[in-house]
Amino acid sequence: MKVIRNLFMGLFCIGFTFLTVIPSASAARTPIQYMMKRMNYMQGTWYGVENPYDTVTFNGGLFNGKQIVGFENLAGGGGDFGCTMVVQQDGEERNIALNAQNLGSADNPYHQYLRINNILYTRSQTPLYGESVGGIFLGMPVAQVVELYGQPDLTEKQRSRVIYAYTKLGMMLDIRDRIVQQIRIFSLGDRKLDTTLLDCNSSLDEFKEAYGLSEVNMRGANSIGKEEYLWFNEYPQSIALSLYWN
Numbered sequence: 196m197k198v199i200r201n202l203f204m205g206l207f208c209i210g211f212t213f214l215t216v217i218p219s220a221s222a223a224r225t226p227i228q229y230m231m232k233r234m235n236y237m238q239g240t241w242y243g244v245e246n247p248y249d250t251v252t253f254n255g256g257l258f259n260g261k262q263i264v265g266f267e268n269l270a271g272g273g274g275d276f277g278c279t280m281v282v283q284q285d286g287e288e289r290n291i292a293l294n295a296q297n298l299g300s301a302d303n304p305y306h307q308y309l310r311i312n313n314i315l316y317t318r319s320q321t322p323l324y325g326e327s328v329g330g331i332f333l334g335m336p337v338a339q340v341v342e343l344y345g346q347p348d349l350t351e352k353q354r355s356r357v358i359y360a361y362t363k364l365g366m367m368l369d370i371r372d373r374i375v376q377q378i379r380i381f382s383l384g385d386r387k388l389d390t391t392l393l394d395c396n397s398s399l400d401e402f403k404e405a406y407g408l409s410e411v412n413m414r415g416a417n418s419i420g421k422e423e424y425l426w427f428n429e430y431p432q433s434i435a436l437s438l439y440w441n
Contacts, residue, residue, distance in 0.1 A: 225266040236298045241309055241316035244374055245336050251316060258282050274298035297422060306334055306422040306438055315372050325421035326436055327389045328378045333423055333438050335375045377437040395431050416440045
């Protein structure tokens, strides 16, 4: 009986030792090669979307002058991903929440965003966009929308997004990270695309000519340049100007 008890206690101690090791290995560290590929596209100064004077910099392997030592728990791929960025500060590691949207080359800076500890940054100190609707552009902070149009007639929470509906105008906005990510205009309203003055009553041929489209994709995104897309999946009831390509 004593032998069995000693065996049980030995197994318990081994198991307890194993369990105490797990937390230190629970965070999955991204291989250095994949981390550095993403860091390539982060280089330079990024400006706060809501406050352009709030800036952060990536310079080589440094974030705001602090050494980046790793990414952990990376999720997503390409230019759209989230992770914990680990930096060295005063001899200790510090975790920073990092999310990227449409991250790419600085040569094409349109609509690239980094959310760092819940603050959204973009590559330009001034807004960069192509098309707009009634003065609202993709990437516009929601506070500016309210300043321009007032509070929406209706709102709806959808997971990480909030829908703003200006029903009297036939306009619906998809808000994520406190910026406009999509603008949908309905045939019941009077909103038009600002650069071409086209709306739901315009023909598909007019859209093709105005935006240089060889064909209009009725079930997917139609690129109009500057990382912006038109969607006709509900045409002629509505059309959407969007940052979403899928």
